[in-house]
Amino acid sequence: LFGEFRGTEGTGLHWYPPAPIGTRNVEAVQETKTIELGFRSDPPRDVQIEAQMITGDLNIVDTQLVVQYRISDLGAFLFNVDDPGDMDRDEREGRPDGRTLRDAAESALRQVVGQRSIDDPLRVAKTEVQEETAKLLREILDSYDAGIEILSVQLQTVRPPDIVRD
Numbered sequence: 001l002f003g004e005f006r007g008t009e010g011t012g013l014h015w016y017p018p019a020p021i022g023t024r025n026v027e028a029v030q031e032t033k034t035i036e037l038g039f040r041s042d043p044p045r046d047v048q049i050e051a052q053m054i055t056g057d058l059n060i061v062d063t064q065l066v067v068q069y070r071i072s073d074l075g076a077f078l079f080n081v082d083d084p085g086d087m088d089r090d091e092r093e094g095r096p097d098g099r100t101l102r103d104a105a106e107s108a109l110r111q112v113v114g115q116r117s118i119d120d121p122l123r124v125a126k127t128e129v130q131e132e133t134a135k136l137l138r139e140i141l142d143s144y145d146a147g148i149e150i151l152s153v154q155l156q157t158v159r160p161p162d163i164v165r166d
Contacts, residue, residue, distance in 0.1 A: 005075050025078055029071045032151060033097065037105050038064035052161060053110050059118040060164055064156040067105050067137070069148050076147030096146040108136040121158045130155055
């Protein structure tokens with residue numbers, strides 16, 4: 001109301017003043033949402049700029065990741081992070097699950113993969129890579145006070161790029 005966050009409302013009948021005095025945002029806070037890193041499933045395609053990263057032993061690896069999350073604090077989600085949006089995923093601006101979440105997930109994954117040998121994400125310690133990435137991503141989003149709870153981080157495909165596979 002007048003540009004100030006007034007709280008959340010449950011189900012039922014509620015009266016909201018019309019714009020420009022007041023606006024309302026309807027968000028599904030119980031819904032589990034996903035973000036894809038390194039690929040898109042609709043339409044199916046690889047996004048090489050997100051997927052290619054360098055490992056600690058100076059090898060290149062293509063990594064595809066899925067992050068599942070939900071809104072934990074609606075006020076923080078709507079008002080604490082001013083995100084430019086992500087046209088690639090049809091996310092509107094102002095919400096931190098656009099470019100902010102994608103860049104934080106990419107940064108966390110690059111940091112974890114960059115400290116390990118190529119065998120860790122490929123075969124040996126895939127679960128550890130997922131857990132460390134999730135932990136680091138939670139820390140980043142908590143420092144932003146983004147109002148996002150990370151539920152899981154799952155590595156999908158980890159492989160050397162075709163041009164360096166041999």
